[in-house]
Amino acid sequence: MRYELYYWPGIQGRGEFVRLALEEARARYVDVARVPRREGGGVPALMHLMEDEAVKRRPFAPPYLKAGRLLIGQTANILFYLGPRLKLAPADEAGRLWVNQLQLTLADLLVEVHDTHHPIASSLYYEDQKPEAKRRTRIFLAERVPKYLDHFEGVLASNPRGKGHLVSNALTYADLSMFQVIEGLRYAFPKTMARMPRKWPRLTALREMVAARPNIAAYLASERRIPFNESGIFRHYPELER
Numbered sequence: 001m002r003y004e005l006y007y008w009p010g011i012q013g014r015g016e017f018v019r020l021a022l023e024e025a026r027a028r029y030v031d032v033a034r035v036p037r038r039e040g041g042g043v044p045a046l047m048h049l050m051e052d053e054a055v056k057r058r059p060f061a062p063p064y065l066k067a068g069r070l071l072i073g074q075t076a077n078i079l080f081y082l083g084p085r086l087k088l089a090p091a092d093e094a095g096r097l098w099v100n101q102l103q104l105t106l107a108d109l110l111v112e113v114h115d116t117h118h119p120i121a122s123s124l125y126y127e128d129q130k131p132e133a134k135r136r137t138r139i140f141l142a143e144r145v146p147k148y149l150d151h152f153e154g155v156l157a158s159n160p161r162g163k164g165h166l167v168s169n170a171l172t173y174a175d176l177s178m179f180q181v182i183e184g185l186r187y188a189f190p191k192t193m194a195r196m197p198r199k200w201p202r203l204t205a206l207r208e209m210v211a212a213r214p215n216i217a218a219y220l221a222s223e224r225r226i227p228f229n230e231s232g233i234f235r236h237y238p239e240l241e242r
């Protein structure tokens with residue numbers, strides 16, 4: 001199977017959760033919007049599947065994945081499909097649902113991360129909502145980050161035979177997504193996350209374990225990994241953390 005991933009070309013964003021799973025499994029895939037337009041890629045190819053009424057089961061927003069005749073939207077849904085196929089999900093239903101639940105909780109967290117810099121509207125510039133962003137970020141860092149990270153630290157603690165994995169004792173896409181969220185939080189909020197090794201030692205170990213996986217390490221060092229930037233979900237605006 002040669003998968004086609006559709007996501008905005010200049011940011012990690014939500015597409016990165018799918019990229020990490022495909023990269024870990026060394027799956028064959030094309031990041032379509034990063035292919036030149038003259039070769040049928042670029043943003044027009046992405047928009048076409050969202051906007052052309054002739055397309056069946058059109059997605060609402062990127063990322064989406066083409067797998068043969070299937071067109072699948074929603075990050076967690078894409079990973080739910082890919083998980084068993086890439087051997088990144090448990091074989092049993094209860095395990096697969098638990099991985100999906102963790103992924104959906106991370107998706108909730110992502111919305112809150114986005115709202116730190118865009119608390120009023122995505123259609124407005126950050127510069128037009130700075131006071132609200134500052135207020136929102138203060139509460140996010142004081143209340144929400146600890147609540148979420150305590151939860152995931154607890155998931156690791158309640159899986160003592162998991163060899164550092166969130167689910168069972170093998171790598172799942174939830175571990176990869178957890179890694180990505182930690183990386184993003186470290187980029188956006190370095191002061192808060194400097195406390196991570198002391199406050200969330202199991203998550204710190206998970207981050208190191210995932211970063212050291214050969215396929216992930218090779219991907220992170222490659223040009224395929226788009227650097228974090230101030231167009232993505234995780235943005236570093238020092239004034240927000242001050």
Ligand SMILES: N[C@@H](CCC(=O)N[C@@H](CS)C(=O)NCC(=O)O)C(=O)O
Binds near residue numbers: 014015073074107
């Ligand atoms: N719940 C969806 C959210 C998708 C989403 O918000 N995609 C963003 C980029 S990360 C987008 O382009 N949204 C356009 C919009 O909401 O109008 C998912 O997890 O995939």
